[in-house]
Amino acid sequence: xxxxxxxxxxxxxxxxxxxxxxxxxxxxxxxxxxxxxxxxxxxxxxxxxxxxxxxxxxxxxxxxxxxxxxxxxxxxxxxxxxxxxxxxxxxxxxxxxxxxxxxxxxxxxxxxxxxxxxxxxxxxxxxxxxxxxxxxxxxxxxxxxxxxxxxxxxxxxxxxxxxxxxxxxxxxxxxxxxxxxxxxxxxxxxxxxxxxxxxxx
Amino acid sequence: xxxxxxxxxxxxxxxxxxxxxxxxxxxxxxxxxxxxxxxxxxxxxxxxxxxxxxxxxxxxxxxxxxxxxxxxxxxxxxxxxxxxxxxxxxxxxxxxxxxxxxxxxxxxxxxxxxxxxxxxxxxxxxxxxxxxxxxxxxxxxxxxxxxxxxxxxxxxxxxxxxxxxxxxxxxxxxxxxxxxxxxxxxxxxxxxxxxxxxxxxxxxxxxxxxxxxxxxxxxxxxxxxxxxxxxxxxxxxxxxxxxxxxxxxxxxxxxxx
Ligand SMILES: [Fe+2]
Numbered sequence: 001x002x003x004x005x006x007x008x009x010x011x012x013x014x015x016x017x018x019x020x021x022x023x024x025x026x027x028x029x030x031x032x033x034x035x036x037x038x039x040x041x042x043x044x045x046x047x048x049x050x051x052x053x054x055x056x057x058x059x060x061x062x063x064x065x066x067x068x069x070x071x072x073x074x075x076x077x078x079x080x081x082x083x084x085x086x087x088x089x090x091x092x093x094x095x096x097x098x099x100x101x102x103x104x105x106x107x108x109x110x111x112x113x114x115x116x117x118x119x120x121x122x123x124x125x126x127x128x129x130x131x132x133x134x135x136x137x138x139x140x141x142x143x144x145x146x147x148x149x150x151x152x153x154x155x156x157x158x159x160x161x162x163x164x165x166x167x168x169x170x171x172x173x174x175x176x177x178x179x180x181x182x183x184x185x186x187x188x189x190x191x192x193x194x195x196x197x198x199x200x201x
Numbered sequence: 202x203x204x205x206x207x208x209x210x211x212x213x214x215x216x217x218x219x220x221x222x223x224x225x226x227x228x229x230x231x232x233x234x235x236x237x238x239x240x241x242x243x244x245x246x247x248x249x250x251x252x253x254x255x256x257x258x259x260x261x262x263x264x265x266x267x268x269x270x271x272x273x274x275x276x277x278x279x280x281x282x283x284x285x286x287x288x289x290x291x292x293x294x295x296x297x298x299x300x301x302x303x304x305x306x307x308x309x310x311x312x313x314x315x316x317x318x319x320x321x322x323x324x325x326x327x328x329x330x331x332x333x334x335x336x337x338x339x340x341x342x343x344x345x346x347x348x349x350x351x352x353x354x355x356x357x358x359x360x361x362x363x364x365x366x367x368x369x370x371x372x373x374x375x376x377x378x379x380x381x382x383x384x385x386x387x388x389x390x391x392x393x394x395x396x397x398x399x400x401x402x403x404x405x406x407x408x409x410x411x412x413x414x415x416x417x418x419x420x421x422x423x424x425x426x427x428x429x430x431x432x433x434x435x436x437x438x439x440x441x442x443x444x445x446x447x448x449x450x451x452x453x454x455x456x457x458x
Contacts (some may be wrong), residue, residue: 002423002425004304004308004443005446006309009307015393015444015445017393017394018234018381019243021396026319027318050391078271080273082347086278089281115214125263131266139248140236140241143249148242161256169251174212175435189246194250195249199256201449
């Protein structure tokens with residue numbers, strides 16, 4: 001039953017999600033996956049943090065994907081995040097000029113991830129944010145969240161999502177300013193300080 | 202106390218019965234697993250306990266999540282979708298082709314998007330250092346491929362039939378043979394990572410991962426169909442698997458491309 005008859009819309013039902021499992025590490029991550037910012041761009045920011053489970057233990061096998069607008073709030077349309085070398089099949093990295101807006105990082109053995117990207121501009125009524133998708137062994141369906149950057153309190157207060165989130169949990173969506181354009185954003189999958197996750201409808 | 206297959210079978214049956222009861226009582230069909238599915242032990246500490254915050258995308262067409270990252274010819278090589286050609290020699294095992302279409306909920310093709318796959322070799326071993334299953338590695342098989350969907354949403358991979366493999370969820374736990382798939386849609390909200398299975402695998406009832414999809418018809422959508430027309434004479438066995446991405450997305454921007 002896996003040939004879909006598109007002339008019968010009632011038969012077009014979603015393919016179920018599954019966990020990414022423990023062994024994606026030689027397949028999905030690629031060198032420079034978190035080096036999203038074009039080289040030397042003045043709006044470059046560094047994002048970093050840990051992914052924790054319900055016992056507060058860092059996950060050494062989580063996969064984090066980031067997707068964000070450029071500093072003017074425009075959606076990037078350039079491909080080339082995973083550029084390849086047609087001769088060797090290896091990775092040549094981003095070209096350092098174009099901004100693809102998307103990156104993929106596997107947490108290291110300490111459960112830590114980092115990325116260098118561009119400070120996103122605002123779109124619509126939202127305060128500037130970077131969209132995050134988290135995958136892990138044990139996680140049967142990926143999780144969406146957002147990284148909002150601190151600083152512009154008026155914009156954060158007016159954000160349609162943040163204004164709906166309970167005060168006590170709102171800060172899980174706002175990165176911590178560590179100075180020099182570096183921000184800390186931890187992801188807690190469960191328990192105390194659990195990150196606010198999103199469901200798009 | 203050792204956790205046995207019998208223990209897990211009972212938990213799987215209880216979860217299945219609980220789902221059937223919810224549907225009988227009027228709850229909607231569940232296309233996806235619940236994240237807190239205890240028979241899969243690794244889920245216990247890795248699922249949120251708070252409900253997610255719902256975002257109605259129709260109220261804000263500007264959301265960046267309604268767009269997708271772009272991938273192109275630069276991001277793949279010509280032989281990425283033929284996993285049997287990534288080394289000098291021929292990999293060991295039964296050669297297969299897996300082909301189908303990437304669609305959205307309205308049945309429209311998702312064009313020009315990235316599909317990635319990874320899998321165990323024919324002996325059931327991944328080319329991953331942390332994988333210590335006592336089965337041989339194949340020097341001619343890594344088990345990882347990429348492709349970009351064509352104008353019809355079509356994709357095609359040539360690979361080797363993966364073997365089933367043991368894992369440590371419980372005593373004597375075995376995963377049915379599967380290929381891991383990762384897909385992008387026309388919106389980031391449609392992102393999907395899942396696993397494709399092969400027809401009539403005897404391990405299905407014992408596996409808490411496929412059983413985490415508690416809806417019987419939804420589970421069937423993870424199983425490819427053997428397609429004799431896709432089999433290549435004297436070369437490979439053919440399987441057909443169409444993929445339907447869930448999640449809302451913006452107006453069909455790609456039309457006419
Ligand atoms: Fe697997």
